[in-house]
Amino acid sequence: MKTKLTFLILIIIGFYNQFHSQLKSNDTLKVCTEIKEYNFSGQKIAVLKREKWSAGQVLKVKFLGGDNFLQSKVKQYAVEWSKHCSIKLEFITSGTAQIRVNFLAGKGSWSIIGKASQTYSINPETNESYFSNDGTTMNFGWFNSDTPDIEFSRTVIHEFGHALGLIHEHQSPSAAIPWDIPKVYQYYQETQGWSKDEVDNNIFFRYSRGSTQHSSYDRYSIMHYAIPAYLLLDESFSVGWNTSLSDLDKSYISTIYPIATKKPKRPKNNNDDSHVGDVRGGIH
Numbered sequence: 567m568k569t570k571l572t573f574l575i576l577i578i579i580g581f582y583n584q585f586h587s588q589l590k591s592n593d594t595l596k597v598c599t600e601i602k603e604y605n606f607s608g609q610k611i612a613v614l615k616r617e618k619w620s621a622g623q624v625l626k627v628k629f630l631g632g633d634n635f636l637q638s639k640v641k642q643y644a645v646e647w648s649k650h651c652s653i654k655l656e657f658i659t660s661g662t663a664q665i666r667v668n669f670l671a672g673k674g675s676w677s678i679i680g681k682a683s684q685t686y687s688i689n690p691e692t693n694e695s696y697f698s699n700d701g702t703t704m705n706f707g708w709f710n711s712d713t714p715d716i717e718f719s720r721t722v723i724h725e726f727g728h729a730l731g732l733i734h735e736h737q738s739p740s741a742a743i744p745w746d747i748p749k750v751y752q753y754y755q756e757t758q759g760w761s762k763d764e765v766d767n768n769i770f771f772r773y774s775r776g777s778t779q780h781s782s783y784d785r786y787s788i789m790h791y792a793i794p795a796y797l798l799l800d801e802s803f804s805v806g807w808n809t810s811l812s813d814l815d816k817s818y819i820s821t822i823y824p825i826a827t828k829k830p831k832r833p834k835n836n837n838d839d840s841h842v843g844d845v846r847g848g849i850h
């Protein structure tokens with residue numbers, strides 16, 4: 567079990583295509599993609615349940631680059647998930663961190679999924695993983711001083727969703743998107759330079775119900791790709807750019823990492839309820 571876990575890693579890699587002029591829309595530029603690596607036996611395992619952290623865990627986050635502005639924007643939006651679950655983030659400047667953030671320009675935006683980041687890092691030059699707890703586990707490759715807040719929100723929350731173990735929503739077992747398959751192959755070949763296998767892997771592959779915990783399909787999830795109508799057989803399934811947590815994102819993460827609810831204190835003396843549920847003094 568330990569061996570399987572050790573050699574399993576799921577990585578999200580985003581590619582920043584710099585050839586703007588070749589694209590039909592700038593919206594296609596910043597696509598986060600998945601690369602999966604398997605253990606030495608070649609056995610394919612997509613076990614996102616195993617990539618979950620423990621509820622209530624405090625994850626240490628360390629920056630390996632970036633100026634104060636970029637770091638402050640990541641801090642600002644990364645904590646959005648923590649408002650709705652029991653995972654907390656602690657930003658540190660020294661020591662070992664479970665999430666190690668870099669800002670390598672042109673290297674895409676991506677994150678290791680979940681707790682594999684404790685033992686693995688990614689080589690940004692090759693997008694390959696290696697055994698290390700001090701290399702990059704998350705990269706933001708298209709942020710700069712001109713990046714608008716809405717883009718910080720969209721990308722930071724998305725990548726930290728991966729860091730918490732979440733996969734892309736369009737690859738959820740509950741997704742049933744009516745892709746126009748030949749158009750999808752052509753579109754991602756032209757806009758991202760993807761091979762057929764890469765399109766299969768990043769678009770059409772769906773995780774099994776057994777390997778994941780999942781909500782009902784949520785087109786408004788921050789973890790969803792934008793899907794233009796012309797890639798679909800039914801245009802009503804098109805998805806825009808989601809830039810903040812959806813209502814279902816918020817409720818779902820609260821079930822994955824539940825916030826412990828304290829039982830109300832019972833008075834030792836049943837006749838004395840003066841301190842039970844009395845919050846009036848603190849609310850005005």
Ligand SMILES: [Zn+2]
Nearest residue numbers: 578598599734
């Ligand atoms: Zn992603």
